[in-house]
Amino acid sequence: MKLFKTHLYAILVVLLLILLIIFKPDVGMKALDLSASNFMDMFSVLPPIMLLIGLLDVWIPKEVMIKYLGEKSGLKGIGIVFLLGALAAGPLYAAFPVAAILLKKNARIANVLFFLGVWSTAKLPLVMFEYTSFGGKFTVIHIVSNLTVFLIGAYALEKSLSPAKKEEIYRISSSMVN
Amino acid sequence: MSTVFLYGLVALLFIISWFKDPQKSKKALKIGWKSFSKLLPTLIPVMVGIGIILSLLNPEAVSVILGEKSGVLGMLLGIFIGSVAFMPGFVAFPLGATLLSHGAGYPQIAGFVSSLMAVGIVSLSAEIKYFGKKSAILRNLTALVAVFIFVLIVWGVGL
Numbered sequence: 133m134k135l136f137k138t139h140l141y142a143i144l145v146v147l148l149l150i151l152l153i154i155f156k157p158d159v160g161m162k163a164l165d166l167s168a169s170n171f172m173d174m175f176s177v178l179p180p181i182m183l184l185i186g187l188l189d190v191w192i193p194k195e196v197m198i199k200y201l202g203e204k205s206g207l208k209g210i211g212i213v214f215l216l217g218a219l220a221a222g223p224l225y226a227a228f229p230v231a232a233i234l235l236k237k238n239a240r241i242a243n244v245l246f247f248l249g250v251w252s253t254a255k256l257p258l259v260m261f262e263y264t265s266f267g268g269k270f271t272v273i274h275i276v277s278n279l280t281v282f283l284i285g286a287y288a289l290e291k292s293l294s295p296a297k298k299e300e301i302y303r304i305s306s307s308m309v310n
Numbered sequence: 311m312s313t314v315f316l317y318g319l320v321a322l323l324f325i326i327s328w329f330k331d332p333q334k335s336k337k338a339l340k341i342g343w344k345s346f347s348k349l350l351p352t353l354i355p356v357m358v359g360i361g362i363i364l365s366l367l368n369p370e371a372v373s374v375i376l377g378e379k380s381g382v383l384g385m386l387l388g389i390f391i392g393s394v395a396f397m398p399g400f401v402a403f404p405l406g407a408t409l410l411s412h413g414a415g416y417p418q419i420a421g422f423v424s425s426l427m428a429v430g431i432v433s434l435s436a437e438i439k440y441f442g443k444k445s446a447i448l449r450n451l452t453a454l455v456a457v458f459i460f461v462l463i464v465w466g467v468g469l
Contacts, residue, residue, distance in 0.1 A: 141355035149358055159365050167361030173398050174357060176313040178346065180320035186342030187320075187327055190334045221312045223398055225353065225433045228440045229345050235441075245449060252428040252453070257312055258399040265403035266423075270416070273463050274424055278456040285452030289445065297444065304442050309345045 177222030185233045185309055197237035201244075209243045210283070217250025227251040232305035241298060242290040249282025352436040360396040360432060370412070376422060378415035385461050388418040392425030393454070396432050417465040424460050428453035 136143070149167065153160030201209045220227065230251075231244045254275050263271045293301070327335045376388050397405075406419045429450050430437065437446040 138351045139354070142351065142358070145355045145358040145362070149362060152362065163358075163362040163365035165361075166364050167358045170357040170361055170396075174353065177316060178349075180316045182342040182346040183324060183339065184320050184342075185345055186338030186340070187323055187335075189341050190338045191327065221316050223396075224427070224430055225349075225356075225436055228433075228436060229349060232345075232440050241445075245445075245452075248449065249428065249453070249456075253424070253456075255399075258403075258427075261400060261403050262423075265407045266410075266419075269467075270420065270464065270469060273467070273469075274420070274460055277460045277463055278424060278428065278453075281452065281456035281459060285449075285455065289448050289452060292448070293445065297442075301442050301445055305440050308348055308440050310341060 173223065177226050181222065181226050181230060185229050188233050189236070189309065192237060194237050197234065197239055201234060201237075201239035203240050205240060205243065209240060210246060213243045213247035214250050214254075217247050218254050218256050220251045220255050221257065224248070224252045229309055232309045235302055236306040236309055238302070240290075241293065241301060242286040245286035245289055246283055249279065249286065253278045253282070348439075349436065352439060356396065356432050356436070364395070364397070373409045373412035373414045376409060376414040376418035378413055378418075380415065380418060384415065384418040385421045385465070388421035389425045389429075389454070389457055389461065392422040392427075392457075393429040394431050395426060396430070397426065399427065402426050416469040417461050420464040420469075421457060421461045425454070425457045428456060 149160065149163055151160075152163055199205070200212055205212075216230075217227075220230075227248055231248055234244050234247065235241070259271065259275065262274070290298075324335065324338075327338065372391070375391075376384050380387070402423060406414075406423050409422075410416070410419055431450075434446060434450065437449070440446075441449070
């Protein structure tokens with residue numbers, strides 16, 4: 133029963149998919165193909181990232197994280213999250229658990245938000261690909277404009293949070309990785 | 311390619327960790343598995359749901375919607391589709407390039423591609439689970455601002 137409840141939405145969409153395959157086979161089979169490739173993408177990044185999170189959790193002491201990415205990490209912190217995000221692999225949802233482990237170890241919220249922005253837009257392998265697909269001008273404007281907004285936005289968003297709200301964010305994200 | 315690298319790297323780290331401290335490594339494995347199973351219930355419906363939605367869209371229709379003469383409406387639609395859709399960059403970029411060669415405009419494609427990467431309406435439920443409602447929504451709004459600025463610049467310089 134509990135399993136049924138946690139996977140209620142999953143069961144509903146799978147039912148919908150089955151109905152499509154039965155009554156509209158051409159659309160249904162295409163949807164099945166696309167869903168399968170979504171799962172392939174997921175399994176190509178998520179399991180190692182999850183194990184990495186476990187390893188980070190047991191091996192990186194809080195003090196180290198606070199020193200490099202904490203409240204007073206300043207420019208150094210920004211530089212480090214930029215590198216972390218740029219060297220990342222995988223879709224944005226794979227960044228959430230990584231961001232959560234950073235928060236669990238008391239990284240600064242603005243740093244973590246900027247990390248999510250860099251991950252979404254400036255992953256190195258994707259940047260190369262973007263360059264070959266759309267050209268240099270497009271890519272440079274994209275990355276420079278978006279990262280500027282993400283950086284300013286990260287600090288502005290952090291500032292808009294009350295201490296209680298920040299506390300809550302740290303608590304929620306920690307509970308997702310332990 | 312990056313998948314092999316990622317799996318290899320993490321496997322190597324795990325082996326090193328195991329030699330240093332099997333107990334800690336077991337704990338790491340447990341934490342990883344538990345975090346994975348917490349993310350799964352929100353991801354499975356997204357994966358299948360997006361599969362269904364994308365199977366109903368066809369590229370010809372999309373390149374008409376995002377055509378060079380579609381103007382501001384086309385840009386808004388590009389941003390909307392990108393925010394709602396969900397596909398990896400190595401699929402989205404060639405698709406964007408194809409749409410361009412079919413007559414889509416640069417600002418429209420800029421809106422589509424950049425919102426696809428940074429704005430996640432369908433992954434919002436997962437994001438809320440990790441960071442709470444307020445910060446998840448505000449992060450997506452910030453990303454939306456970034457997308458609009460990018461589109462305006464691309465439009466302004468006349469790419």
